Amino acid sequence: MAESALKKKENGRGTRATDAEETRFNILEVATAEFADKGLSGARIDEIAERTNSSKRMIYYYFGSKEGLYRAVLERAYTAVREVDADNRRDDLDPDAALRDVVGVTFDYHNQHPEFVRLVMNENILRGAHVGEVPGIRERNRKVIDQLRAILARGVASGHFREGVDPVELHMTISALCFYNVSNRYTFSFGFERDMSSPKALARRRMSVIDVIESWCRA
Amino acid sequence: MAESALKKKENGRGTRATDAEETRFNILEVATAEFADKGLSGARIDEIAERTNSSKRMIYYYFGSKEGLYRAVLERAYTAVREVDADNRRDDLDPDAALRDVVGVTFDYHNQHPEFVRLVMNENILRGAHVGEVPGIRERNRKVIDQLRAILARGVASGHFREGVDPVELHMTISALCFYNVSNRYTFSFGFERDMSSPKALARRRMSVIDVIESWCRA
DNA sequence: ATTTGTGTACGAAATGGTTCGCTCAATGAA
DNA sequence: TTCATTGAGCGAACCATTTCGTACACAAAT
Numbered sequence: 001m002a003e004s005a006l007k008k009k010e011n012g013r014g015t016r017a018t019d020a021e022e023t024r025f026n027i028l029e030v031a032t033a034e035f036a037d038k039g040l041s042g043a044r045i046d047e048i049a050e051r052t053n054s055s056k057r058m059i060y061y062y063f064g065s066k067e068g069l070y071r072a073v074l075e076r077a078y079t080a081v082r083e084v085d086a087d088n089r090r091d092d093l094d095p096d097a098a099l100r101d102v103v104g105v106t107f108d109y110h111n112q113h114p115e116f117v118r119l120v121m122n123e124n125i126l127r128g129a130h131v132g133e134v135p136g137i138r139e140r141n142r143k144v145i146d147q148l149r150a151i152l153a154r155g156v157a158s159g160h161f162r163e164g165v166d167p168v169e170l171h172m173t174i175s176a177l178c179f180y181n182v183s184n185r186y187t188f189s190f191g192f193e194r195d196m197s198s199p200k201a202l203a204r205r206r207m208s209v210i211d212v213i214e215s216w217c218r219a
Numbered sequence: 220m221a222e223s224a225l226k227k228k229e230n231g232r233g234t235r236a237t238d239a240e241e242t243r244f245n246i247l248e249v250a251t252a253e254f255a256d257k258g259l260s261g262a263r264i265d266e267i268a269e270r271t272n273s274s275k276r277m278i279y280y281y282f283g284s285k286e287g288l289y290r291a292v293l294e295r296a297y298t299a300v301r302e303v304d305a306d307n308r309r310d311d312l313d314p315d316a317a318l319r320d321v322v323g324v325t326f327d328y329h330n331q332h333p334e335f336v337r338l339v340m341n342e343n344i345l346r347g348a349h350v351g352e353v354p355g356i357r358e359r360n361r362k363v364i365d366q367l368r369a370i371l372a373r374g375v376a377s378g379h380f381r382e383g384v385d386p387v388e389l390h391m392t393i394s395a396l397c398f399y400n401v402s403n404r405y406t407f408s409f410g411f412e413r414d415m416s417s418p419k420a421l422a423r424r425r426m427s428v429i430d431v432i433e434s435w436c437r438a
Numbered sequence: 439a440t441t442t443g444t445g446t447a448c449g450a451a452a453t454g455g456t457t458c459g460c461t462c463a464a465t466g467a468a
Numbered sequence: 469t470t471c472a473t474t475g476a477g478c479g480a481a482c483c484a485t486t487t488c489g490t491a492c493a494c495a496a497a498t
Contacts, residue, residue, distance in 0.1 A: 023443085039344055042260035045488070055445060060489065120406050121340055125258050128405030137406075168413060169427040173396065179403065180395030186347030187339050187356075188394065194387060208388040216431045242477080264454065274479060279455065 023054045024062055031059075032073045036115035039122040040070050067130070074123065075134045077116050082140045084109060090147070095155030099217060102148070103174055103210045110178040111202065117182040145171050155217065162219040173216070177209045242273045243281055250278075251292045255334035258341040259289050286349070293342065294353045296335050301359045303328060309366070314374030318436060321367070322393055322429045329397040330421065336401040364390050374436065381438040392435070396428045 030051045034043045045066050049056035063069040088105065090098040110117055123131050131137065148167040155161030180188075189196040196205075249270045253262045264285050268275035282288040307324065309317040329336055342350050350356065367386040374380030399407075408415040415424075 039258060039260060041258065042344075044486085046486090056489085057444065057446085061443075066488070118344065120403070121344055124403055124405045125261075125337065125340055125344070126405075131406050166423075166427070169424065172399075172407065172424070173427065173431055175403070175407065176395050176399030177392065180391075180399055183402070184339070184343055184394070184398065186343045186345075187350050188391065204385075205388065205391070208385070208392065212392055212431060212435045215437075216434050218434075263452085265452085273477095275455085276479060277477080280477075285454065 023052075023058055026053050027059055027062065027069070028072060028076055031069050032077065032115055032119075035070055035073050035122065036118040039118075040067075040126060043070075045069070071130050071133060074119060074130055075136075077119050078134050078137055078140070080113075081109070081116060082136055088147075090151070094160070095151050095158055096160050096214070096218075098151045099155070100210050100214060102151070103178075103213050104206065106174055107178045107181070107206050107209055110182045114182050117179060120179075121183050141171075152217065156219075159219060161217045165217050170213070170217070174209075174213060177212065181205055181209070242271075242277055245272050246278055246281065246288070247291060247295055250288050251296065251334055251338075254289055254292050254341065255337040258337075259286075259345060262289075264288070290349050290352060293338060293349055296338050297353050297356055297359070299332075300328070300335060307366075309370070313379070314370050314377060315379050315433070315437075317370045318374070319429050319433060321370070322397075322432050323425065325393055326397045326400070326425050326428055329401045333401050336398060339398075340402050360390075371436065375438075378438060380436045384436050389432070389436070393428075393432060396431065400424055400428070 027048070031043075031048050034048045034051070037043070043066075045056060045059060048069075049059055052058070059069060063072055084105075088102075090101055093101060123129075145167050148170050152161055152165055152167060152170070156163050185197065195201060246267070250262075250267050253267045253270070256262070262285075264275060264278060267288075268278055271277070278288060282291055303324075307321075309320055312320060342348075364386045367389050371380055371384055371386060371389070375382050404416065414420060
């Protein structure tokens with residue numbers, strides 16, 4: 001991305017190749033926003049092209065089709081998540097703190113990346129038609145679950161956690177709580193006065209989610 | 220279309236008005252399936268018309284526009300939910316059983332009505348653009364929350380439940396767990412061998428969800 | 439000279455929406 | 469009872485626009 005562009009620029013001058021990479025990146029950025037905003041069928045490639053520094057011609061040149069672009073966007077988004085939770089080694093924390101940390105980080109990530117949430121929502125509406133072709137999801141999920149399993153095991157050993165909590169169920173529960181909070185913003189808050197989108201409400205929710213998970217696992 | 224008209228004519232009882240109601244209903248049914256399947260922008264009214272016993276002409280005759288039809292579908296879906304949880308009075312059950320019942324019923328409803336879930340997903344992708352115009356959601360949500368509040372209060376009084384669980388947070392937690400299970404089917408199960416859509420996995424999940432909620436509220 | 443990147447304009451199909459005119463049942467006056 | 473009138477219910481062809489995708493000409497770099 002930007003680094004390699006810089007590198008090229010240092011080497012020579014503003015070259016074609018540099019522009020190309022930049023263009024690709026730019027298109028991907030714009031397309032991500034657009035697909036996250038309107039979904040695959042709702043997004044218009046003419047509109048994407050317009051917001052780009054480039055043109056529709058280039059979209060087809062680089063990505064072949066609307067779906068190709070969509071797939072690239074999806075892949076990029078998933079790659080970004082993977083990079084986030086890849087580094088998190090929580091072996092130094094005690095099980096309880098580690099679990100709370102996992103939940104907190106997950107909650108925050110979802111909140112800070114609604115585009116990702118929306119992309120996933122859309123993918124589910126499409127019945128996961130494209131997600132299968134995105135590599136890396138399997139490993140990512142397995143990694144998270146392995147990590148949870150380890151935390152649970154340590155917790156059981158230390159007497160903090162009870163036995164019988166399935167790591168997959170735990171992962172799903174955490175995901176559900178963090179995801180829903182972002183995904184169903186618009187339909188959920190209807191019906192009570194409390195403003196669910198205020199920072200205050202968000203903090204409260206965050207605490208609740210951590211609390212829910214913790215009390216479920218606690219011995 | 221022609222056949223039903225014929226039939227009516229033969230037995231002599233069919234009136235125009237009856238046909239009209241049937242047509243309206245039929246269109247709504249088909250449109251519900253289609254919108255739930257592809258979303259607002261993904262659905263094609265020509266296709267809806269084709270699956271109907273009627274025609275595109277009639278869709279515009281009765282509903283005015285694609286969005287009009289969509290709104291009618293949404294409204295109908297929400298009405299259906301409201302009717303389900305309207306009758307449930309759980310005053311006779313002890314708090315713990317009542318809570319478990321609420322969760323179980325909610326879980327089952329979502330599972331048995333994926334169209335509803337998908338409609339809501341779509342509405343969230345549209346940032347709730349139409350849901351505001353659907354009356355009855357406010358009351359419905361408030362009712363559910365009131366019920367939860369009552370159960371919680373009884374539980375605290377009887378010593379089964381701890382204090383400090385916010386009914387709104389509880390409602391959201393239950394919703395999230397039940398909703399996600401259906402909404403994110405396609406992207407979630409990627410990454411581990413266990414088949415998340417088997418009846419076995421479903422039952423296990425159901426149990427987990429009830430368990431999560433219960434251990435959160437329990438004193 | 440060949441490969442790679444880019445702008446412009448266009449085409450074909452899809453899509454939301456409309457127009458026109460017909461059918462049929464209900465109504466009420468003769 | 470009869471029969472013309474009225475208006476809701478309906479079908480099919482049609483229209484204007486949108487939308488994805490492409491052809492072509494051309495530029496820059498190797």
